[in-house]
Amino acid sequence: MKIALIVGIDYYQNVSGLHGCVNDAYSVESMLKRNDGGSINFKTKLVTSSGPTDQVNKRELKDLINVLFSQKAEVALFYFAGHGYIEANGGYLVASDATHGDDGVSLNEILAMANRSPATNKIIILDSCHSGIAGTSMENADISHLSDGMTILTASTAEQYASEENGSGIFTTLMVDALSGSAANLVGQVTPGSIYAHIDQSLGDWDKQRPVFKTNVKNFVSLREVTPPIILEDLRSIVEYFPVAGHEFQLDPTFEAELKGRDEGMPEPIEANTLIFKRLQKFNRLNLLEPVNAPHMWSAAMESKSCRLTALGEHYRRLVEKELI
Template sequence: MRKALIVGIDHYQHLKDLSGCVNDARSMTAALERHGDAEASVNFDQPRLLTAARPAGFVARAELREAVRRLFDDDAEIALFYFAGHGWVDDTGGFLCASDCYDGNDGLALSEVMTFANKSAARNKIIVLDSCHSGVAANHPMLRGTAEISSGVTILTASTEEQYADETPGGGAGVFTSLFVDALDGAAANLVGEITPGSVYAHIDQSLGSWAQRPVFKTNVKRFVSLRKVPAPIPLDQLRALTRHFPTPDHDFPLDPSYEPERSPDQLADPSIPPPDPERTEVFQVLQSYAKVNLLRPVGAPHMWHAAIGSRSCRLTPLGKHYWRLVDKGRL
């Protein structure tokens, strides 16, 4: 069972209204509800979506707190909480502002959210916050720089404790959530099509410059869980064939013109160049697939075509060696 509570609040009774949080919540719901595979199989089963759109939308603090409590109140495989809205921080910690807040410190305290998550029997507790000062989540109020998270908890936030969370140019969406959704759509997928919290953070981290808001990542897990699956950039059977084509990770695969099916007119007329071999050209197609996803590179040639015609070789890249070892250990 994979549960998700997704909250987006644009409308506030006493605080300044926002413009992109409801859009962000709906984008996250669409990205998480189903996998990106060809079957569009169910991922998070019927995510609960709470939104407060202007002018009549409303999410009260009591409703928000109860929804968070219920999210973490069982032994789900994943319990994911996403919030987009106003955030507040003071000397006592951070707060998530509901529609009925008068000032920030009467919102839902992040310490309460963390208590629900830390005590939850869910195997993976994931908290995603696109709000100002959200990096304060799980920080000990008396021990600056110290986070308190139990086993199985992962936190991804849009900004540090001191920073604001920016919107995309023109408004209508948060920078952090836009990158998060891009990651879920496949930008953070590995070669088997899985997207984890770690790969999502890496994508967001690389996309934001040193002078922009900085995302925060805190985790206490033994192994990352997959948040979503998308089509793999290379068929799994080809990936598993790595150890067949390369008996060792440092093996140089020798090539010659018989592997390359394409010939120029001069090469077709040259009797010293052997004709294409159907079995070898089939293997060469797999090797080219490896090259496209940076699993191997030609040696002494700019492209695989030149390596074959010039009777050079190809060898695994560091990424290729990593996946070779995964195949060799039966991990794929």
């Protein structure tokens, strides 16, 4: 069972309101609720505040977080979009009824709940200002206290603000893009690590906010499954053509189905070989394979040269060899 508490707060009684947090919460829930193709993914609870009639107060927010991390789930995920606050004693998530920034739910308390959780994987995702302080020891800023299975992903460092753009948080926009498939691996899995990598690469070095990623896990869990860019049967066939590391697969003109560009006396295409070549070309397009001493795969075949796996291709070859795919 995978469960997620998703909170977005735009309305605040005593501090300035926000504009994109509720939209962000709906977008995140839409992505997490179902995998690509419609299968059930997370069981979600969505809580939002857009006006005085639907406030999310401190007591309610704290209770909801406590219930989430009390469940014995495969994954317990908490997402928050709203105001964040930092002071000498730590950081806070600000609820609708807060009179001051430190009148919110303490990030130290949230981390304590998550660290005690019976859930196998605990994931905290925060799109709020100063959220990078989450998990940091107050005694030593270089130390994080994360129990086994804990992952924290935040929109900014402890010193930075989290920005909104076009009615949505910049961080969450990139996260939703990652969940939609931009950060998927070749078997269609989107993990917290791949989400962070996607966001980190999308924000330039001069951006005023940088994401923070902290984790203590033995294996990354998939947060969403999307349609893989290659049929798994095709991917598993990689060991047929490259049985050992460093192997080169020899090509010749019989692998190329195109008749144009052939010199006189060249052998005709062989159907079985052209089918193999189509698969090898898929590997090439996914950066799993490269021609040797040729500008592209067509030239490698027509000039009877070979192809070999890239570093990424060798990685997937090993996974297939170990029956991990």
